[in-house]
Amino acid sequence: MKEIEVVDDFEADFANxxxxxxxxSIEDMRLYLAKLVRKYRAGRPxxxxxxxxxxxTSQIRASGPSVMRRAPATSEAVTLLPxxxxxxxxxxxxxxDRDGLAAPILPAALAKQxxxxxxxxxxxxxxxxHGIRPTRSAILVGPPGVGKTLSARYIATQINKPLWVLDLTTVMSSLLGKTGNNLRLVFESAKQNEAVLLLDEVDSIAKRRSDDSDVxxxxxxxxxxxxxxxxxxxSGLLLAATNHPELIDPALWRRFDAILRFDVSDREGVALAIGRFLDRDAQQFGPWINLMASSLxxxxxxxxxxxILTMRRNALIHQIPPARLxxxxxIRHAGELDKNARRDLAISLAKEGAMSHNQISELTGVARDTLRKYAGPSPLKGRGHKKE
Ligand SMILES: Nc1ncnc2c1ncn2[C@@H]1O[C@H](COP(=O)(O)OP(=O)(O)OP(=O)(O)O)[C@@H](O)[C@H]1O
Ligand SMILES: [Mg+2]
Known part of the structure; x- marks a missing residue:
């Protein structure tokens, strides 16, 4: 490469x-840099x-656009994102997340699906x-924060693919005329790459339809x-997620091969999750996990x-004993619980002996007789928390 050409090239590359x-566009920059690595390998090793x-050394972590992490910078097979x-x-x-993602905590039937x-x-x-097609598409339904996106990520890791997420709210907020093109582009590209594609907030189309003039x-x-x-x-897997199944066009709904219904976890699931989220503090909080599960x-x-993260921070920074936390x-959550859960919580509290039956009864509305029946006599006559 002649020196003058190199300078011209550098200028052009720099401008790009x-x-x-x-x-x-960070991922584009990374792709471009990877191209430069190849381009200059011979002339400027x-x-x-x-x-x-x-x-x-600056690989992007999970939630970032991390195609480059899988495809080494020098590889020719760099995926071009739409x-x-x-x-x-x-x-x-x-x-x-192919370098490791724990399975989401789900009820057995859903995990099996x-x-x-x-x-x-x-x-x-x-x-x-045998002439049978695999499940090609699934719609994940459920309230916020119950593991829909996490499960989509998990499914992708299990079939050794990255997960592409198309957030329909964002796409819809752009000019409508452009939305169609962009959609087609994403689908084309996802098909070519045999990607796992998640259409997030798929109900946003329906919402727009009802209150938009551009029908x-x-x-x-x-x-x-x-x-x-x-x-x-x-060859690909198409997933969609929504908090509002009632807004989904029945024609669209019908087209998904599988429906995965998510909901808040039962007690066992919450306890399991608490253990996981406590991570290295699990031992320290161990005796309180059941009580925490009842509260949450x-x-x-x-x-x-x-x-749980708030509690861990408080335990570490303010040295508040786990029992107290x-x-x-x-105490904070007793009011939000339904009757059965409140009873559970009251019994857990009584078993822990952290408060007198009187206090527990006041807090939860559960009769002292019930507490005595399930947890034995009140260990405390006085008020306040048991001493550590
Ligand atoms: N079933 C689960 N198992 C383990 N962790 C979970 C589960 N559900 C939620 N979490 C935790 O909460 C975080 C958020 O969950 P996620 O993004 O999957 O919720 P979502 O159902 O997609 O909610 P939204 O409808 O708001 O998009 C996860 O990254 C994880 O840390
Ligand atoms: Mg989600």
Missing amino acids: LARLAAAG QFSSKLDQLLK QDQDSRQSLVRVFD IDDIVSERKERAKLAA GELKRLVTAILQEVDNWPD MGQSLSDVERA AVDLA
Whole structure:
């Protein structure tokens, strides 16, 4: 490479990088840098290897657009993510958790549905030999924070793919005319890459349809999605998630091969999740996990996670004893629980002996007789928490 050509090239490359930086498109910058590593490998080996090192040591973590993590910077097989033609922004978020993601905590029946989808993928050839198609699409339904996105990520890791997430709320907020093109682009690209594609907040189309003046355009959009779902190949997996199944167009609903229904966890699930979220503090909080589970019944595991992290911070920074934190948690949440859960909580509190039966009864409305029956006589006559 002649020196003058190299300088020209550097200028052009620099300008391209600046353009990508200005568009805020980190994954594009990384892809471009990976290209430069190859381009300059022969002519400028030191520069090329420096760039290569840089790329490798600054891998993007799970929630980032991390295609580069799987495809080494120097590999030719770099996946090109679909982008908005004008802004050059990536239209999908990528989760790549293939270096390890614990299975979500779910009721056995739902976990089995998920395992079946995964097994069908793995046995695709066997199914095909009998003329049977695997489950190609599934809709994940349930309230916020119960593990829908997490399960989609888990499914993707199990079939050794990154997860592409297309957030329909974001796409819908752009110009409608463009939405159609962008949608087609994402579907095309997902099909080519045999990706696991998650249409997040798929109900946002319906919401827009009911309160938007541009009804014709939206109808076309729904039709486009319906066609895409129909034409989705066996080689990819199409997932959709929603908190509002009632808003989904019945025609769209019908097209999904499987329906995965999520809900808040039962007590056992909450206790399991608490153990997981406590992580290295599990031993310290061990005796209180049951009480904590009783207090947090009915909450999403996302809320449970937040509560547990707050407790761990308080235990560490303010040196508050776990017993005290657990009892405070119970006091805060007693009012939100239904009758059965309140009774559970009252009995747990009584068994822990952290408060007198009188106090527990006041807090939970559960009769002292009930407490005595299930937890034995009150250990405390006085007030306040038991001493550590
Ligand atoms: N079933 C679960 N098992 C383990 N962790 C969970 C589960 N559900 C929620 N969590 C925790 O809460 C976080 C948020 O959950 P997630 O994003 O999957 O919720 P979601 O159902 O997709 O909610 P939304 O409808 O708001 O998108 C997870 O990353 C995880 O840490
Ligand atoms: Mg989600």
